Amino acid sequence: MLLVQFITESQERRIGILHDNTIRVVNGYATTLALARAAIAAGAGLAQLADAAAGSEHYHYDDLAASGRILAPLDHPDPAHCYVTGTGLTHLGSADTRDAMHKKIGGDVDSLSDSMKMFRMGVEGGKPAPGSAGVQPEWFYKGDGSIVRASGQDIEMPDFALDGGEEPEIAGLYLIGDDGQPYRLGYAIGNEFSDHVTERQNYLYLAHSKLRNCGLGPALLVGELPSHVSGTSRILDREGRVRWEKAFVSGEQNMSHSIENLEYHHFKYGLFKRPGDVHVHFFGTATLSFADGVSVQAGESFEVASPQFGPALRNRLAVGATGFAKVKAL
Template sequence: MLLIQYLNDDGERRVGILDGDAVAPLAGYASTLELARVAVRQGKGIAALAEAAAGADKASYEALASAGRVLPPLDHPDPAHCHVTGTGLTHLGSADARDAMHRKIAGDVETLSDSMKMFRLGVEGGKPAGERPGVQPEWFYKGDGDSVRASGQALEMPAFALDGGEEPEIAGLYLIGEDGQPWRLGFALGNEFSDHVTERQNYLYLAHSKLRQCGVGPALLVGELPEHVEGVSRVVRQDGTVRWQKPFVSGERNMSHSIANLEYHHFKYGLFQRPGDVHIHFFGTATLSFADEIRVEPGEIFEIEAPVFGPPLRNPLASVPSNFTTVKTL
């Protein structure tokens, strides 16, 4: 099942089931968060609640998208209670890239860079047997709910940035129950937008490079993530021609960590078990236009598509000034 959030003709928030181009609004629910809260309270699955509430009237997804009325698939009325985070060095990539990476990490561990050491740890211990936790992944913080952009909205590159590049990923979407229990609602396409030039200067600049906006959606895939997900990432010029494109793969078959292991090492912290909060957690990628020496220009469009998630995630790149001046003393 695919769910989207959107604004109806009267500008009111709605959540609906997406089937092809048809969107069936759910009676009694104005948001995915409301639906998830009821599901937790009643001990029912989101899909069952959504099916029971689906109305007969239908809206057109393309009409909603063209009007700019599609929202991120999960948000919180107080953006400070939405945590946006992620993990890296988790994906094995294509068969060729996988073989090359295994050859690269096969030698003496002391000769490897810190990144390759981290990747090797994941390959060796990211998918533990049973329920015990595996090795910790790389982890980073991106921002709160104010950093999330819906499909169609621009991803803003601040004036101090050295680059604005896409990272085609899958994100897990979560709600923390009133008892502190994390509940996964499902998964969504994501563009974990980053500054790769800053990161390449020194890996210790990773934290700076990740403090950017991100694209999420348009649809929430309810249920489990398929073990193998295939998609395409593109950079599209303003005239609609494709400047760059490359397939990407995700799902546990293509990862060095299990989803459960990534979730454990995120939600083990008490800060991320705060009742009522929502989380958007990116799972990583192995495909970047930056790796092919592409520098995306303002006005060009990032397009990330995978059939299992329905419509593509599209976000133009915009360059914006920084509004910071100086700190004042009280």
């Protein structure tokens, strides 16, 4: 099942089930968050509750997208209660990429860079037996709910950034129950978006490079993630022509870590089990236009598409002026 959040012409929020180009409205719930809270309270599955509440009212997805009324598939009314985080060095990539990566991480561990050591650790211990903890992945904080951009909205990089590049990924979407239990609502495609030039200067700049906007959605895939997910990442120029295009793969079949292991190492921290909070957690990628020497310019657009997730995620790149604040002493 695919769920979509949107706004009506009268500026009312709705959630609906997407099938092809038709969104069937789920009655009684204005948001994914409200539907998820009700599902937890009822001890029911999200898809079960949505299907039971779906009525005859419907909208056409293309019409909503054309008028800019598609929302991110999960949000919180207070953006400070939405954590956006992620893990890196988790994906094996294509067959050619896998072969090259295994050659890089072979041999003497002491001769490897820190990144290659981390990748090797994941290959060797990222998929433990169910119920067991495997090796920790690389982890980063990206921001709160204020950085999330829905399909059709601009992704803005600050004017001090050295680069604005896409990262086509799958994100897990979660709600923390009143008892502190994390509940996974499902998954969405995303553009994690980072400053790769800053990161390349020194890997200790990774934290700086990740404090950027991200794209998410447009649909929430309810249920388990397929073991193999395929998609296409594109860069479109200002006239809408494809400037760069590459296939990407995800899902556990293409990863060095299991989803369960990535979730364990995120939610093991009490900070991330605060009742009522929402989490968007990116699982990583192995496909970047930056790796092919592409520098995306303001006015150009990103497109991340995978048939398992319905419509493509599309965002234009913009540059925002930085309001540097001089600190005042009290």
